[in-house]
Amino acid sequence: MNLDPIVQLSRNFGSNPDYVLAGGGNTSQKEGDFIAIKASGVQLGTIDAAGFVRLSLSKLTALFNIELPSNSDEREKIVLEKMLAARLPGQTMRPSVETLLHALFPFRFVVHLHPALINGLLCSREALSAAQALFGSEAAVLPYITPGYTLADAVRRIFETRTLSGQSPYKILFLQNHGVFVAADTAEEIKALYDHIFATLKAKVNALPAEDKVAESVSAEEKVLRSKVHTAVEACSTKFNVRFFFTLNSLLNRFLASPEAFLPLSAPFTPDHIVYAGAWPLFVTQHQAQTSEHLEVQINAHHARHGELPKVLAVQGVGIFGLGKDIAAAERACLLFTDAAKIAWYAQSFGGVHSMESPDIEFIRNWEVEKYRSSIASKNNIAASKQ
Ligand SMILES: [Zn+2]
Numbered sequence: 001m002n003l004d005p006i007v008q009l010s011r012n013f014g015s016n017p018d019y020v021l022a023g024g025g026n027t028s029q030k031e032g033d034f035i036a037i038k039a040s041g042v043q044l045g046t047i048d049a050a051g052f053v054r055l056s057l058s059k060l061t062a063l064f065n066i067e068l069p070s071n072s073d074e075r076e077k078i079v080l081e082k083m084l085a086a087r088l089p090g091q092t093m094r095p096s097v098e099t100l101l102h103a104l105f106p107f108r109f110v111v112h113l114h115p116a117l118i119n120g121l122l123c124s125r126e127a128l129s130a131a132q133a134l135f136g137s138e139a140a141v142l143p144y145i146t147p148g149y150t151l152a153d154a155v156r157r158i159f160e161t162r163t164l165s166g167q168s169p170y171k172i173l174f175l176q177n178h179g180v181f182v183a184a185d186t187a188e189e190i191k192a193l194y195d196h197i198f199a200t201l202k203a204k205v206n207a208l209p210a211e212d213k214v215a216e217s218v219s220a221e222e223k224v225l226r227s228k229v230h231t232a233v234e235a236c237s238t239k240f241n242v243r244f245f246f247t248l249n250s251l252l253n254r255f256l257a258s259p260e261a262f263l264p265l266s267a268p269f270t271p272d273h274i275v276y277a278g279a280w281p282l283f284v285t286q287h288q289a290q291t292s293e294h295l296e297v298q299i300n301a302h303h304a305r306h307g308e309l310p311k312v313l314a315v316q317g318v319g320i321f322g323l324g325k326d327i328a329a330a331e332r333a334c335l336l337f338t339d340a341a342k343i344a345w346y347a348q349s350f351g352g353v354h355s356m357e358s359p360d361i362e363f364i365r366n367w368e369v370e371k372y373r374s375s376i377a378s379k380n381n382i383a384a385s386k387q
Pocket of ligand 1: 025098112113114178179
């Protein structure tokens with residue numbers, strides 16, 4: 001199978017930060033009984049044919065006809081084994097957990113992404129009703145379901161109902177607190193569908209606040225305070241053996257104005273945000289971050305409450321510090337948290353934010369597959385930065 005079309009399509013979307021961040025998304029191409037899907041941990045923006053895993057479509061869809069255990073851990077284990085067994089001979093990379101969803105679309109190309117603009121709708125209180133109102137019967141809209149077999153099976157049923165009703169198959173599938181799947185037989189149509197979704201949403205939301213050089217407009221006193229905070233974070237990063245990365249922009253600045261302003265960002269929007277920016281950011285006042293001793297108390301309290309160090313430390317009026325085992329991970333935490341801020345901003349146009357529910361958050365935190373993916377992504381980034 002010639003993968004040039006999907007490689008081009010993946011790079012096109014993957015190199016545009018409006019569509020793809022570190023969390024990625026995934027793409028696939030079908031031909032006859034074959035499907036090639038982006039492997040776990042590979043970056044869309046720089047992917048080549050070797051970044052795709054090739055599988056048998058009929059072996060994948062056969063999964064829907066076998067008896068599976070009702071226990072979700074056992075079920076997902078079997079599904080993963082069967083998915084790996086559906087790979088063509090010689091294929092060693094791991095297919096995305098979303099492979100089954102790709103297999104269900106009766107179209108040559110599928111591009112699944114988590115763009116902030118689209119998630120502004122899908123992580124809002126009015127997600128389900130607004131998506132329906134804006135896109136009507138051309139799109140399917142699903143409430144949040146744990147990624148993996150359960151989600152794929154729910155989508156399979158929706159697609160079946162659609163077919164029985166005599167309507168043409170869905171080319172757009174919106175998933176609450178997750179992202180969108182777009183499918184078509186040509187690359188041009190995929191792009192046109194994304195353009196259509198973006199144009200429809202842009203007409204509904206307020207543009208992001210313009211950069212107003214927040215960092216340069218502060219007083220001398222404020223600068224001293226900020227440098228104290230940076231010194232405290234640096235000392236704590238040594239103490240807790242993590243690296244840090246600082247980010248501030250006009251958008252984040254609005255959410256950092258007060259504990260109340262920060263509320264929309266206090267819980268995660270999608271599984272990717274949990275994996276890369278942590279489920280729970282730690283918000284502290286400047287007073288709580290003015291010395292390393294003060295800050296250590298806050299970090300220890302966070303650890304006691306959530307069983308892990310924060311991946312994002314948000315300091316009121318100062319900025320956010322991504323924390324990670326290396327600089328790449330720390331920077332990625334900032335990137336994903338900035339993405340969350342965009343989502344919260346756009347969600348204002350749809351009744352405000354709708355974060356993930358606690359049981360779903362816990363499920364993702366414990367999810368072995370996601371841990372695997374985040375560790376691979378981090379290895380890939382280190383490899384890339386050494387070249
Ligand atoms: Zn996804």
